[in-house]
Amino acid sequence: MLLTITTTHQPATDLGYLLHKNPARLQTLDVAAGQAYIFYPEATAERCTVALLLDIDPIGLVRNHRGPAGEGFALEQYVNDRPYVASSFLSTVLAKAFNTAMNGTCKDHPELPETLLPLEATVAVVPAAGAEQLRRLFEPLGYDVESEAHVLDPTVRAWGDSRYFTLRLRHPALRLRDLLSHLYVLIPVLDRCDKHHWINQAEAEKLLLRGAAWLPQHPEREFITRRYLRNLAQYVNPTLERLLGGEEARSDDAPLAASDELTNTDAPTAAAPNHPAEKKQGLHDLRLDEVAAEIQRLGAKRVLDLGCGEGKLVRRLLKLPHVEHILAMDVSWQELQRAQERLHVAEMPPRQRERLTLTQGSLLYHDPRLAGYDAAAVVEVIEHLDESRLAAFEQVVFARARPGAVLVTTPNADYNQRYGALSAGEFRHADHRFEWTQAQFAEWADGVAERHGYRVRVAPLGPVDAEVGAPSQIAVFQL
Secondary structure, three states: OOEEEEEOOOOOOOHHHHOOOOOOOOEEEHHHEEEEEEEEEEEOOOOOOEEEEEEOOOHHHHOOOOOOHHHHHOOOEEEEEEEEOOOHHHHHHHHHHHHHHHHOOOOOOOOOOHOOOOEEEEEEEEOOOHHHHHHHHHHHHOOOEEEEEEEOOOOOOHHEEEEEEEEEEEEEEEEEEHHHHHHHHHHHHHOOOOOOOOHHHHHHHHHHHHHHHOOOOOOOOHHHHHOOOOOHHHHHHHHHHHEEEEEEOOOOOOOOOOOOOOOOOOOOOOOOOHHHHHOOHHHHHHHHHHHHHHHHHHHOOOEEEOOOOOOOHHHHHHHHOOOOOEEEEEEHHHHHHHHHHHOOOOHHHHHHOOOEEEEEOOOOOHHHHHHOOOEEEEOHHHHHHHHHHHHHHHHHHEEEEEEEEEEEEEEEHHHHOOOOOOOOOOOOOOOOOOOOOOOHHHHHHHHHHHHOOEEEEEEEEEOOOOOEEEEEEEEEEOO
């Protein structure tokens, strides 16, 4: 892994003072994954370049591997891109090698850390879902972004480009510590969340420390936070709330598959000009608003929220005066605890508290508590079930519980081609077991309705594209 940083600030050798590294010396650092070398390919008054070369020990990686035994294919621990591709290994070395500069201190020239310098950084190489992803991460920070794609195999040109790029960043006037902080956070983000150490609260604190000055204003702040923290909700959600200064962070459809979509709002790479609302409201919020409005239209008094998560739909339903009782169920006890906290259940007035029951349960097993309700909401849940288990879900909800109405939403796979960072065949979420086209969803809904005596209406959900429909879809079943 190779990172170079160049400045033409006069005198350019001030870079050595800032980094606390003498341009005349080669310095070596021992790190857990190998060795790091710091040297200056050029150091004149007009131009100075520092290079950080990380030499990864592939055998050492296997010794320190903490994942499950036999993970991946048979030789994956030995045959991979870890020694060559910029990742969280490089971020860790950045913090160790340039700690003084990242903290904004310079004993010999205390004014230098606040000086705006012309800076150029080159990273060889980074993994990315495409050049557009690199631009969307770095351009909002003021960089001129250049990327050079590398072919998968120069001897077989027909295979096309790989997912690896040489990244070059230029900024006309930037503090060195800001550049280092940007690289420290965004390099692991590009590496598909494959951080080489366990994620814990300390990692969240590092993100807050290095990103506090710029991340809250970044248009991709949620994507960056989720990827940096490997999409672990127990760290992602509180960190986003702290970054946003108490503004509620939307959960959306949490992480996508490997390529992940940058905004994590189920919005296409470029929003259509005739969809102004899409910029103001994430698709997850739009789904919940639509489901709440449908329940209001139905006049349902007793409502099931099946797969309630953190309780965002529950919050909307509690605002509907005609809703007398809500049973919100989720398979995750942790999500239910988070729902209690976010809904402030312990602080609710007694009458409001009586309107709500939060309970743990599965949609794959008969539960007598689900009987006797006017409506059930199943928002972005079915795609997390194996298709072979949908028959069990159907029996639990439609055959046994039999609410007066059932509202089911799920992604529209036809729309996936509008996501520039999503490769063909990839799902929007790492836990999705399937994603249906409009025709497949309609066929399933018609079959369920026919088998259980419901009538059904299937509709697009979200801004409609003339060719591929809306990003999501809803089926409203009624007895």
